Amino acid sequence: MNFPENLFYTKDHEWISIDGDIATVGITEFAQSELGDIVFVEIDTVGDTVETGKVFGSVEAVKTVSDLFMPCEGEILEFNETLESTPETVNADPYGAGWMIKVKMSNPSDRTDLLSAADYKALIGH
Amino acid sequence: MSDSATIIKKTPFFEIHKALGAKILPFAGYEMPITYAGVIAEHEAVRKNAGVFDVSHMGEFILRGPNALDLIQKTTSNDASKLTDGKIQYSCFPNLDGGIVDDLLVYRIKEDQYMLVVNASNIEKDWNWLKQNDDWNVDMEDISEKTALLAVQGPNAAAILQKLTDVNLSEITYYTFTKGTFAGESNVLISATGYTGAGGFEIYFDVAKADKIWNAIFEAGKAENIQPVGLACRDTLRLEMGFCLYGNDINDTTSPIEAGLGWITKFSKDFNNKANLELQKQNGPTKKLVGFQLVDKGIPRHDYEICDAQGNNIGIVTSGTMSPSLQIPIGMGYVPSGYSALDSEIYVKVREKLLKAKVVKLPFYKG
Numbered sequence: 001m002n003f004p005e006n007l008f009y010t011k012d013h014e015w016i017s018i019d020g021d022i023a024t025v026g027i028t029e030f031a032q033s034e035l036g037d038i039v040f041v042e043i044d045t046v047g048d049t050v051e052t053g054k055v056f057g058s059v060e061a062v063k064t065v066s067d068l069f070m071p072c073e074g075e076i077l078e079f080n081e082t083l084e085s086t087p088e089t090v091n092a093d094p095y096g097a098g099w100m101i102k103v104k105m106s107n108p109s110d111r112t113d114l115l116s117a118a119d120y121k122a123l124i125g126h
Numbered sequence: 127m128s129d130s131a132t133i134i135k136k137t138p139f140f141e142i143h144k145a146l147g148a149k150i151l152p153f154a155g156y157e158m159p160i161t162y163a164g165v166i167a168e169h170e171a172v173r174k175n176a177g178v179f180d181v182s183h184m185g186e187f188i189l190r191g192p193n194a195l196d197l198i199q200k201t202t203s204n205d206a207s208k209l210t211d212g213k214i215q216y217s218c219f220p221n222l223d224g225g226i227v228d229d230l231l232v233y234r235i236k237e238d239q240y241m242l243v244v245n246a247s248n249i250e251k252d253w254n255w256l257k258q259n260d261d262w263n264v265d266m267e268d269i270s271e272k273t274a275l276l277a278v279q280g281p282n283a284a285a286i287l288q289k290l291t292d293v294n295l296s297e298i299t300y301y302t303f304t305k306g307t308f309a310g311e312s313n314v315l316i317s318a319t320g321y322t323g324a325g326g327f328e329i330y331f332d333v334a335k336a337d338k339i340w341n342a343i344f345e346a347g348k349a350e351n352i353q354p355v356g357l358a359c360r361d362t363l364r365l366e367m368g369f370c371l372y373g374n375d376i377n378d379t380t381s382p383i384e385a386g387l388g389w390i391t392k393f394s395k396d397f398n399n400k401a402n403l404e405l406q407k408q409n410g411p412t413k414k415l416v417g418f419q420l421v422d423k424g425i426p427r428h429d430y431e432i433c434d435a436q437g438n439n440i441g442i443v444t445s446g447t448m449s450p451s452l453q454i455p456i457g458m459g460y461v462p463s464g465y466s467a468l469d470s471e472i473y474v475k476v477r478e479k480l481l482k483a484k485v486v487k488l489p490f491y492k493g
Contacts, residue, residue, distance in 0.1 A: 036358070037166040039448040040425060058477065060425045062165045062448055063358050 001029045009120035012069040021108040026099040030124050035061040038090045041083040049075045074103035137182035138274050138336035146354055154246035156183040159356040168355040169362050169450040172324045176280035177355030185249035185270040187242045193262030194240050201259050203382055205392040209234040214301040217390055218382055220399045225378040228252050245372045274336045276329045283326030286347040309342035311335045323367035365445050368417050368488030374428055375444040375458055384411040414466040417488040419456050422481035426457035431475040456490045
């Protein structure tokens with residue numbers, strides 16, 4: 001499995017890419033693999049400011065559903081609307097076209113709750 | 127199952143599943159393959175081609191002797207006296223409190239010899255239930271541990287399996303079976319049953335022949351690209367057909383009448399709790415198991431609340447998924463009888479939101 005070095009990760013299996021004060025968030029390859037075929041990504045928090053660790057949406061696979069947790073506090077600017085018609089993109093390209101939200105970070109320099117690729121791999125036993 | 131003594135069992139195909147890279151999880155006390163290539167791909171393989179399920183976790187009991195039928199008639203809701211040799215019946219064990227101990231298949235092997243096929247999670251419970259009801263000291267044998275079971279399902283299943291046997295599979299009609307030589311092994315039971323609505327067969331044989339028969343089926347189905355398929359798609363396939371899953375849609379507290387299993391509940395004979403069930407049928411049950419599809423976007427899941435338009439709880443979802451074949455969210459659940467008519471508007475509470483749904487006719491998938 002692939003866990004790019006340039007991303008940060010959370011214990012809840014999200015990844016976050018930080019560019020200035022804008023973060024892009026998705027779920028990891030491990031997460032999509034555990035969920036199986038993803039059929040619905042529901043995010044209705046665009047415009048809201050959500051705290052770290054709070055639910056910003058949910059991802060539905062055929063057999064199960066999982067909440068999505070904010071890796072950092074911030075205002076949700078955008079939802080990847082291509083996932084409305086092609087949620088399976090999250091399975092096929094979790095770090096690329098399968099991104100889920102863009103966030104304006106409240107504290108761009110605060111990375112206390114974030115894991116490196118190596119730490120995340122250790123967490124999931126890879 | 128007592129927690130201290132729980133040992134997770136393995137089917138005879140466990141090493142094969144592992145080598146194939148299956149996602150394996152404990153289910154009903156067994157390490158079972160849940161998916162291989164992915165639930166949607168496997169679901170489609172069964173609907174359009176052919177897939178092989180290892181369902182060796184299922185329980186099989188042999189009942190022999192002149193009173194075997196008496197015990198079956200007392201404990202099951204369907205009328206097993208109608209069976210002739212080689213015929214199969216879907217049935218259930220009603221309990222004495224209005225619920226269901228388990229659902230099962232009854233095979234008439236020959237006069238005075240039957241095979242009961244029960245759910246893996248209920249093997250011990252069913253065995254004890256039969257013993258408790260046995261007024262005749264019937265000869266009963268639990269052959270679950272020595273019986274392997276593969277469900278080969280899909281429109282191409284028959285043609286693939288035909289390469290492995292001289293038995294004319296086209297003569298084995300739905301819900302009948304025969305014993306014969308299969309893949310060079312004698313005494314294999316070939317049953318035209320399944321749990322998918324996709325056609326095909328279930329093959330019962332001695333666990334010692336497991337590797338040989340698995341390999342023979344995959345060799346025979348190579349050109350057709352037969353696939354190993356797991357329990358995840360078994361669930362989506364059965365749900366598209368509106369088939370009940372014990373533990374989800376039926377259990378110790380749901381009656382066969384409420385569950386829409388009146389067709390396997392025959393009041394022309396005597397059986398456990400007949401009087402109460404007959405009364406329930408006459409009066410009409412207060413709640414009914416219905417199929418529904420969501421109108422709003424979302425996916426219903428087991429144990430989600432069913433509500434009226436005002437958000438008052440009126441029932442519960444027993445099974446739900448995104449239907450891979452139909453690509454719509456579907457579910458089954460119990461609602462008050464007043465909401466059970468087709469097109470009735472109900473709501474499912476998904477993460478505190480009320481999503482509109484409508485009652486639809488089963489099966490969801492009509493082929």
